[in-house]
Amino acid sequence: MINSSPIHHILFPENWPAYTLLDSGHGRKLEAFGPYRFIRPEAQALWAPFLDDSEWSHVDGIFASDRSDDNDEASDGRGRWQLSPALPESWEMSYEDLRFVAQPTPFRHLGFFPEQSPHWLWTADQIKAFRSRHQRAPRLLNLFAYSGLASLHAAQAGAEVTHLDASKKAVAQAFENRDLSALSDAPIRFITDDASRFVEREIRRGRHYDGIMLDPPKYGRGPKGEVWRLEEHLPDLLAGCRALLSDTPLLFIATIYAIRTSTSAVQSAVGDALAGMGGILQAGELAIREEREAGRAIGQALYVRWSGHETS
Numbered sequence: 001m002i003n004s005s006p007i008h009h010i011l012f013p014e015n016w017p018a019y020t021l022l023d024s025g026h027g028r029k030l031e032a033f034g035p036y037r038f039i040r041p042e043a044q045a046l047w048a049p050f051l052d053d054s055e056w057s058h059v060d061g062i063f064a065s066d067r068s069d070d071n072d073e074a075s076d077g078r079g080r081w082q083l084s085p086a087l088p089e090s091w092e093m094s095y096e097d098l099r100f101v102a103q104p105t106p107f108r109h110l111g112f113f114p115e116q117s118p119h120w121l122w123t124a125d126q127i128k129a130f131r132s133r134h135q136r137a138p139r140l141l142n143l144f145a146y147s148g149l150a151s152l153h154a155a156q157a158g159a160e161v162t163h164l165d166a167s168k169k170a171v172a173q174a175f176e177n178r179d180l181s182a183l184s185d186a187p188i189r190f191i192t193d194d195a196s197r198f199v200e201r202e203i204r205r206g207r208h209y210d211g212i213m214l215d216p217p218k219y220g221r222g223p224k225g226e227v228w229r230l231e232e233h234l235p236d237l238l239a240g241c242r243a244l245l246s247d248t249p250l251l252f253i254a255t256i257y258a259i260r261t262s263t264s265a266v267q268s269a270v271g272d273a274l275a276g277m278g279g280i281l282q283a284g285e286l287a288i289r290e291e292r293e294a295g296r297a298i299g300q301a302l303y304v305r306w307s308g309h310e311t312s
């Protein structure tokens, strides 16, 4: 039996001085990424801003979403940046021992997702516990792995990582981040492929992983035009991932940004896929919080994560 917690945990990035949610309100958020400030749309900011207008008027970039695309599943949050001429095309940021590139992308984000850092810390704890239990590195599979911060953090913590994304550009970004983080010799296998195809192939090859993490978008395409639709393809992918788990399973993390689903629904889907494995299933939101005391919280994604063993 899986012990499925009825409590939904809200996780926040911690000890990350280079990233700050400064304020939010009137459908926008004001954030600092390193020395630069940005305003991005935030539909959940259903309140008035706390800081003065003057704080909101000195920014390096503003993202305006393309409303005409809002119902287009392939638009993926597209819009336009208005950027200050003084802003460099990209700049370096850090989190713990990671070094990586920040840059405004057409998808409204800056090349990484700070709200995911609680998963990196949790995964690192799990990896360390696994290494002392089994005297070897756990093998992790990171699907839809994008610019690679979860892969790099896990490798730093002592895992062997297979990092997969459909986009050559995303994998190139992950390479650059690996080199910036001085992890060029780390045991990370980078693969450009369609997530579902790769999982099917790995099952046929009889491969297994001790941990799997996935961050699927609502809609995406594999390198050969394979279509990914969350609602349609998630059940098979979860079943495939289950088949790939080793007989020393360590962890499983699914993070979902798609809005028309709920934590409870994804918890049920992952719970079904992992039925009979024992362990502990947690679910909740990845959120960010305004920096001042009693700052307001904004959920960014929902997650479900499973662990074969309790570490804390």
Ligand SMILES: C[S@@+](CC[C@H](N)C(=O)[O-])C[C@H]1O[C@@H](n2cnc3c(N)ncnc32)[C@H](O)[C@@H]1O
Binding pocket: 143, 144, 145, 146, 147, 164, 165, 166, 167, 170, 193, 194, 195, 196, 215, 216, 217, 218, 219, 220, 221, 222, 226, 227, 228, 255, 256, 257, 258
């Ligand atoms: C940016 S991350 C997801 C972040 C967040 N979940 C979101 O929706 O904003 C999505 C990644 O999935 C990759 N991707 C999309 N379709 C894919 C597929 N069929 N197979 C593997 N990776 C895919 C994209 O290249 C991208 O790097």
